[in-house]
Amino acid sequence: MADPVFDRLEATIRARRDSPADTSYTASLFARGRPKIAQKLGEEAVETVIAACSGDEASIVPEAADLMFHLAVLLADAGLSLDDVRAELERREGVGGLVEKAARTG
Numbered sequence: 036m037a038d039p040v041f042d043r044l045e046a047t048i049r050a051r052r053d054s055p056a057d058t059s060y061t062a063s064l065f066a067r068g069r070p071k072i073a074q075k076l077g078e079e080a081v082e083t084v085i086a087a088c089s090g091d092e093a094s095i096v097p098e099a100a101d102l103m104f105h106l107a108v109l110l111a112d113a114g115l116s117l118d119d120v121r122a123e124l125e126r127r128e129g130v131g132g133l134v135e136k137a138a139r140t141g
């Protein structure tokens with residue numbers, strides 16, 4: 036993702052694909068499969084929402100980190116990476132959300 040922390044995290048996640056599930060949380064997620072990975076991503080999204088509404092701004096950061104980690108695992112499981120997301124965001128640069136929606140919905 037052109038960021039050393041994200042790059043290292045994604046390299047670690049990819050390496051965990053071949054690790055035994057009982058030695059690594061990431062490996063256990065891969066072993067449990069796409070539905071479990073997606074479920075965990077959803078749970079972390081909800082926990083981020085709860086933190087966002089709690090009034091405690093600092094509590095958003097660890098939940099967002101959990102969310103990003105599980106998103107990176109989901110992308111890796113699909114053979115994708117955060118760099119693919121970065122490229123999509125780059126492609127969208129300069130296209131306002133309201134303009135994009137109008138083009139999509141007519």
Ligand SMILES: N=c1c2ncn([C@@H]3O[C@H](COP(=O)(O)OP(=O)(O)OP(=O)(O)O)[C@@H](O)[C@H]3O)c2ncn1[C@@H]1O[C@H](COP(=O)(O)O)[C@@H](O)[C@H]1O
Pocket residue numbers: 044047048051058059060061062075078100101104
């Ligand atoms: N960044 C993370 C990271 N963020 C969150 N988590 C884990 O994500 C889990 C989510 O929290 P939960 O409370 O929902 O977990 P849980 O209750 O144990 O999960 P379930 O059994 O209910 O499915 C916790 O176990 C966290 O430790 C992470 N686990 C790993 N990493 C990175 O991945 C690397 C490899 O980790 P392992 O695969 O465990 O070696 C680590 O060095 C980190 O860099």
